[in-house]
Amino acid sequence: xxxxxxxxxxxxxxxRFNEADPLGIVWHxxxxxxxxxxxxxxxxxxxxxxxxxxxxxxxxxxxxxxxxFKKSVKYGDTIIVxxxxxxxxxxxxxxxxxxxxxxxxEVVAKGKSIQVFLDKDTAALQxxxxxxxxxxxxxxxxx
Amino acid sequence: xxxxxxxxxxxxxxxRFNEADPLGIVWHxxxxxxxxxxxxxxxxxxxxxxxxxxxxxxxxxxxxxxxxFKKSVKYGDTIIVxxxxxxxxxxxxxxxxxxxxxxxxEVVAKGKSIQVFLDKDTAALQxxxxxxxxxxxxxxxxx
Amino acid sequence: xxxxxxxxxxxxxxxRFNEADPLGIVWHxxxxxxxxxxxxxxxxxxxxxxxxxxxxxxxxxxxxxxxxFKKSVKYGDTIIVxxxxxxxxxxxxxxxxxxxxxxxxEVVAKGKSIQVFLDKDTAALQxxxxxxxxxxxxxxxxx
Amino acid sequence: xxxxxxxxxxxxxxxRFNEADPLGIVWHxxxxxxxxxxxxxxxxxxxxxxxxxxxxxxxxxxxxxxxxFKKSVKYGDTIIVxxxxxxxxxxxxxxxxxxxxxxxxEVVAKGKSIQVFLDKDTAALQxxxxxxxxxxxxxxxxx
Numbered sequence: 001x002x003x004x005x006x007x008x009x010x011x012x013x014x015x016r017f018n019e020a021d022p023l024g025i026v027w028h029x030x031x032x033x034x035x036x037x038x039x040x041x042x043x044x045x046x047x048x049x050x051x052x053x054x055x056x057x058x059x060x061x062x063x064x065x066x067x068x069f070k071k072s073v074k075y076g077d078t079i080i081v082x083x084x085x086x087x088x089x090x091x092x093x094x095x096x097x098x099x100x101x102x103x104x105x106e107v108v109a110k111g112k113s114i115q116v117f118l119d120k121d122t123a124a125l126q127x128x129x130x131x132x133x134x135x136x137x138x139x140x141x142x143x
Numbered sequence: 144x145x146x147x148x149x150x151x152x153x154x155x156x157x158x159r160f161n162e163a164d165p166l167g168i169v170w171h172x173x174x175x176x177x178x179x180x181x182x183x184x185x186x187x188x189x190x191x192x193x194x195x196x197x198x199x200x201x202x203x204x205x206x207x208x209x210x211x212f213k214k215s216v217k218y219g220d221t222i223i224v225x226x227x228x229x230x231x232x233x234x235x236x237x238x239x240x241x242x243x244x245x246x247x248x249e250v251v252a253k254g255k256s257i258q259v260f261l262d263k264d265t266a267a268l269q270x271x272x273x274x275x276x277x278x279x280x281x282x283x284x285x286x
Numbered sequence: 287x288x289x290x291x292x293x294x295x296x297x298x299x300x301x302r303f304n305e306a307d308p309l310g311i312v313w314h315x316x317x318x319x320x321x322x323x324x325x326x327x328x329x330x331x332x333x334x335x336x337x338x339x340x341x342x343x344x345x346x347x348x349x350x351x352x353x354x355f356k357k358s359v360k361y362g363d364t365i366i367v368x369x370x371x372x373x374x375x376x377x378x379x380x381x382x383x384x385x386x387x388x389x390x391x392e393v394v395a396k397g398k399s400i401q402v403f404l405d406k407d408t409a410a411l412q413x414x415x416x417x418x419x420x421x422x423x424x425x426x427x428x429x
Numbered sequence: 430x431x432x433x434x435x436x437x438x439x440x441x442x443x444x445r446f447n448e449a450d451p452l453g454i455v456w457h458x459x460x461x462x463x464x465x466x467x468x469x470x471x472x473x474x475x476x477x478x479x480x481x482x483x484x485x486x487x488x489x490x491x492x493x494x495x496x497x498f499k500k501s502v503k504y505g506d507t508i509i510v511x512x513x514x515x516x517x518x519x520x521x522x523x524x525x526x527x528x529x530x531x532x533x534x535e536v537v538a539k540g541k542s543i544q545v546f547l548d549k550d551t552a553a554l555q556x557x558x559x560x561x562x563x564x565x566x567x568x569x570x571x572x
Contacts, residue, residue, distance in 0.1 A: 017164065017469070017479055018172060018462060022218055024165040028348040029318035033447060036315070040446070050446055051505055062314040066352035075165055076480055160326070160336055161319060171491040172461035176304060179458070183303070193303055194362055205457040209495035219337055303450065304458060308504055310451040361451055 007085040011041035025072035038083035056132035060115040067111035150228040154184035168215035181226035199275035203258040210254035293371040297327035311358035324369035342418035346401040353397035440470035454501035467512035485561035489544040496540035
């Protein structure tokens with residue numbers, strides 16, 4: 001890794017019948033699940049999954065999420081969730097997402113999430129980077 | 144209460160847009176939520192809600208659930224979930240459910256659930272009625 | 287109604303057991319459902335529910351949603367979802383949401399959604415206000 | 430295929446964070462989704478998926494579902510859903526399911542679903558096997 005390299009991962013999700021609404025398209029709230037699927041895949045690749053973080057004595061509740069919906073997807077489609085780590089000096093975990101329809105690689109949605117670090121026992125908000133996160137950032141060249 | 148009285152409760156649930164599937168009807172898996180809504184209402188009325196049970200040092204995982212679907216319901220409908228306590232000598236919590244469409248009181252589904260008691264700390268299965276449950280049964284005339 | 291009056295509605299939602307996650311708090315994605323519950327209550331009060339809109343030959347897919355999470359809520363809590371109509375010259379349906387914990391009226395989340403109008407048969411995007419929406423705005427004093 | 434061969438398929442599902450409940454284990458209602466994932470994988474292998482059936486002018490609503498829960502699974506586990514076609518003279522689609530924890534191949538749940546055939550336009554119940562289904566059964570040696 002070079003300092004400043006962009007960290008990202010892509011994962012595929014097949015749309016379930018029960019994720020589509022009466023209009024035959026995926027109900028918009030389900031995209032928040034797909035973002036979580038993306039974060040999960042990212043976490044697995046870079047060793048910063050929910051259980052890694054929990055093992056370091058922390059939880060990372062989501063404090064912000066947003067999504068812009070560009071195209072609809074329907075039952076049977078396969079989407080690709082691209083998750084990008086956004087480096088920041090704050091003690092926050094920031095990701096941006098782009099979701100593509102695998103068939104034509106059209107962008108179907110874009111989004112963002114922000115998580116903070118809490119001590120898993122006291123729930124105290126960590127205002128500066130916890131050691132686990134500082135090490136992780138160093139390892140992956142994120143100044 | 145007389146010994147052997149039937150304990151039951153009715154609660155209303157309004158069908159959400161996001162609970163209906165591409166056929167415009169409620170996705171069948173959501174009925175399991177409505178059963179839980181029914182159990183919840185029952186628990187509130189008779190003092191045997193999840194938090195009451197947890198307060199007595201127990202959890203009650205569901206070990207069986209079944210549902211027969213008679214009529215479809217759609218977004219905008221209101222259903223009535225009737226939850227009936229089924230008395231049994233076993234250390235189990237058994238409920239039967241009948242779901243009605245409030246508009247015409249037609250039966251839309253019937254179901255059943257069985258829960259067991261676990262110690263909340265050790266997860267040990269309780270083979271005989273825990274004291275909390277024995278007292279509750281006595282209080283409500285369930286021999 | 288006076289021109290420019292703020293249109294808003296409040297509705298209560300009881301947090302279901304199955305909406306909470308392994309941390310014991312409501313999984314963040316479920317707030318998107320609560321926003322929909324809020325919109326639904328608003329639509330019922332002001333005659334602009336999903337079925338009213340559909341009856342006018344239109345659908346209103348969500349094109350943007352965002353949420354800021356301030357406090358956690360847990361199973362058994364009751365929340366109040368306040369939904370406010372945000373007037374705009376664009377052919378869009380814009381709502382802002384504030385979610386309160388009913389116990390202490392603390393703000394637990396704030397959010398926003400934007401919907402566009404499509405012809406329900408052709409799926410054509412309506413770039414100017416459809417007659418149904420213009421009438422509705424006039425009726426409720428939204429210039 | 431030989432007449433009477435057992436038709437079955439196995440598919441893997443990774444447990445999502447948002448599928449686990451405050452006890453840290455998968456909320457029981459989610460197993461109904463896993464059954465649907467199993468049916469989906471079966472349908473893909475044998476050409477009897479939802480969209481195949483819909484293309485033949487039919488829908489197949491679920492009229493019965495049941496599940497026995499043997500072991501809990503938690504966030505991060507991977508399960509294997511085994512879906513078996515149960516042949517029957519009735520105009521019904523019957524499946525049985527066994528869900529295993531991939532780590533130790535312990536059985537975590539067993540279940541069953543029954544679907545009927547409706548004409549997709551008239552919603553008329555098909556009392557005898559629709560031609561599509563008869564052909565499918567013949568092709569796969571199910572007398």
